[in-house]
Amino acid sequence: MTSRRSTSDLRRLCSGPGRLCQALEVDASLNGAQLFKAPFQLFGGKGWPTVAGRIGISVSVEIMWRFGVGGSPFLSCPFPANKTP
Known part of the structure; x- marks a missing residue:
């Protein structure tokens, strides 16, 4: 996650939807995917x-x-x- 976000500041790593998606490598290819099935795990x-x-x-x-x-x-x-x- 830190390499995808190019930061080691934990407070800014996933703060906000855009940063969270970048850190978790969530992109448009996952549009419509169910949150309770792979590749997600909550x-x-x-x-x-x-x-x-x-x-x-x-x-x-x-x-x-x-x-x-x-x-x-x-x-x-x-x-x-x-x-x-």
Whole structure:
């Protein structure tokens, strides 16, 4: 992942959808692939996921398609630490 992203800064390695896709080598060839089948493998993490409106766009900002864990330093724009669903 660090070689694909050309960085060793763990906080910037996967912060944001574009960086995450680059780090995991997710490209257009995986469009439509199911997240619960190979080549993907998902595991539960620590903390409750938070849902919020999207950022960095000008339309459909009210759609709650932004997920993260409150207080995580690995998000491009962190959620408040006490914000939970």
